[in-house]
Amino acid sequence: MGMSVRPVDLAEALILRDESGALPFAGGTDLMVRHRAKNGMGPSFQKSLLFVDHLPELRRVKWDHGELEIGAAVPMAVLADDPRARKDALRREEASEEALSKIPSLLRDAAFDLGAPALRTRATPGGNVANASPAGDVLTALVALDARVILAHRNGERELPVLDFTLGPGKTQLAQNELIRAFRFPVPETRWCYWRKVGTRRANALTKVSLGAFGTIQNGTLESLSLAFGAVGPRIVLADDAAKMLLGFSEKDFESSDGKTRMAQAQKLAAQVISPIDDQRSTAHYRKTVALNLFEEALRALAKNLKENTDD
Amino acid sequence: MTVKLTVNGEERQVEVKDGTRRLLDVIREDLGLTGAKEGCGEGECGACSVLLNGQLVNSCLVPIAQADGSRVLTPEGLAQTPEGQVLAEAFTECHGAQCGFCTPGMMMASAALLYRNSQPNEQEIREGLSGNICRCTGYDMIIDAVLMAAQKGRGLWG
Numbered sequence: 283m284g285m286s287v288r289p290v291d292l293a294e295a296l297i298l299r300d301e302s303g304a305l306p307f308a309g310g311t312d313l314m315v316r317h318r319a320k321n322g323m324g325p326s327f328q329k330s331l332l333f334v335d336h337l338p339e340l341r342r343v344k345w346d347h348g349e350l351e352i353g354a355a356v357p358m359a360v361l362a363d364d365p366r367a368r369k370d371a372l373r374r375e376e377a378s379e380e381a382l383s384k385i386p387s388l389l390r391d392a393a394f395d396l397g398a399p400a401l402r403t404r405a406t407p408g409g410n411v412a413n414a415s416p417a418g419d420v421l422t423a424l425v426a427l428d429a430r431v432i433l434a435h436r437n438g439e440r441e442l443p444v445l446d447f448t449l450g451p452g453k454t455q456l457a458q459n460e461l462i463r464a465f466r467f468p469v470p471e472t473r474w475c476y477w478r479k480v481g482t483r484r485a486n487a488l489t490k491v492s493l494g495a496f497g498t499i500q501n502g503t504l505e506s507l508s509l510a511f512g513a514v515g516p517r518i519v520l521a522d523d524a525a526k527m528l529l530g531f532s533e534k535d536f537e538s539s540d541g542k543t544r545m546a547q548a549q550k551l552a553a554q555v556i557s558p559i560d561d562q563r564s565t566a567h568y569r570k571t572v573a574l575n576l577f578e579e580a581l582r583a584l585a586k587n588l589k590e591n592t593d594d
Numbered sequence: 595m596t597v598k599l600t601v602n603g604e605e606r607q608v609e610v611k612d613g614t615r616r617l618l619d620v621i622r623e624d625l626g627l628t629g630a631k632e633g634c635g636e637g638e639c640g641a642c643s644v645l646l647n648g649q650l651v652n653s654c655l656v657p658i659a660q661a662d663g664s665r666v667l668t669p670e671g672l673a674q675t676p677e678g679q680v681l682a683e684a685f686t687e688c689h690g691a692q693c694g695f696c697t698p699g700m701m702m703a704s705a706a707l708l709y710r711n712s713q714p715n716e717q718e719i720r721e722g723l724s725g726n727i728c729r730c731t732g733y734d735m736i737i738d739a740v741l742m743a744a745q746k747g748r749g750l751w752g
Binding site: 285286288307310311314315318321322323324325327331333335336357359364365366367370397398399400401403404486 | 612613614615616619632635636637638640643646647648649650651652654655656657659660662703706707709710711721722724725726
């Protein structure tokens with residue numbers, strides 16, 4: 283059994299990480315479960331732990347030049363708009379009202395759908411991404427938002443797209459001397475968000491299948507779109523070819539015969555990249571069927587949004 | 595290591611060999627406060643709920659090192675407050691407790707909900723208690739109790 287250490291700031295944490303290779307530990311909602319022993323006993327960790335949940339540098343929500351930066355250890359409750367958690371974050375000056383107001387509904391809803399209130403006060407986006415489960419809800423939302431992960435080490439930082447950072451369940455590109463510091467993504471003014479998670483129990487259930495979609499709209503026309511499917515493969519799946527089919531869509535395209543053809547093609551292209559498996563939570567057949575239903579629901583939501591924008 | 599906690603308003607120090615010991619075990623075994631229960635031991639059932647710096651947590655998932663320097667409110671502490679008394683009366687009147695194993699955790703989650711939303715509707719109560727499992731009541735009587743506590747405790751929850 284290793285030692286657990288609780289550094290005072292990021293600089294100390296990075297030195298400890300570099301020297302010991304200790305396991306970064308944020309909210310613990312995954313790690314404590316994975317390493318649990320019998321009831322009445324504490325967990326059993328083979329490696330030393332490096333607690334990072336309290337590090338000020340990892341708890342900030344910043345709005346900077348049209349981009350939102352979310353610290354790796356910002357509790358999900360803050361992202362999910364829990365008023366008490368947000369008040370605490372404001373009081374500790376970890377976030378400003380403006381920065382919190384920029385959190386897109388896609389991320390807010392995904393954070394809200396994660397666990398139950400007592401898990402959301404502890405769970406963090408850094409942990410959700412480091413866990414790299416394709417069923418990770420906030421991971422899926424961050425991929426849809428085209429977020430980059432900022433990885434800190436003793437001598438600097440590097441950035442890479444969140445999707446590239448994940449390699450498969452439990453596997454990431456995190457180097458032995460690095461810590462996830464934050465996530466960054468642009469938040470355009472005219473945005474469209476969609477989030478739907480399908481699970482069993484309303485709370486605490488892991489995702490069977492999910493879809494996070496994020497688009498930008500200019501003058502009633504869809505300018506960009508990303509569609510991120512969760513739990514349909516070893517990593518989050520971006521249906522980019524399907525999304526491309528829909529670029530330039532405006533309200534009328536949802537009714538026209540050309541538009542309908544393009545939507546049908548987009549759905550076929552989405553179906554091609556979705557390759558779920560059977561496991562204890564669901565079957566491949568169910569997941570694929572539901573994933574495509576979510577795709578249809580997202581398109582209906584998009585049509586409604588474009589209609590309302592056009593009406594303005 | 596020495597861990598300092600303010601438990602139910604009282605400053606306490608505990609010596610632990612290992613910082614990964616669970617907050618749940620420290621409050622039950624070292625401090626003798628057995629209101630928080632171990633149900634599942636993995637954050638699914640909410641029987642071990644306490645407030646850590648005012649936020650609802652599953653104490654079975656918090657290593658004690660992470661709680662160092664924090665305020666902890668356990669079911670025993672809640673019971674001493676006017677809010678806790680209102681909740682206890684409402685649970686009694688509405689038959690919100692049967693076997694009682696989930697009840698301390700239910701009350702902690704109810705208090706956490708009411709502190710952030712003093713007049714919740716039924717849907718918000720169901721969401722607020724969604725991390726707490728009860729195998730007796732079928733939940734409806736617990737929902738009634740929280741509605742009653744919200745009404746009777748008007749002004750208490752801030």
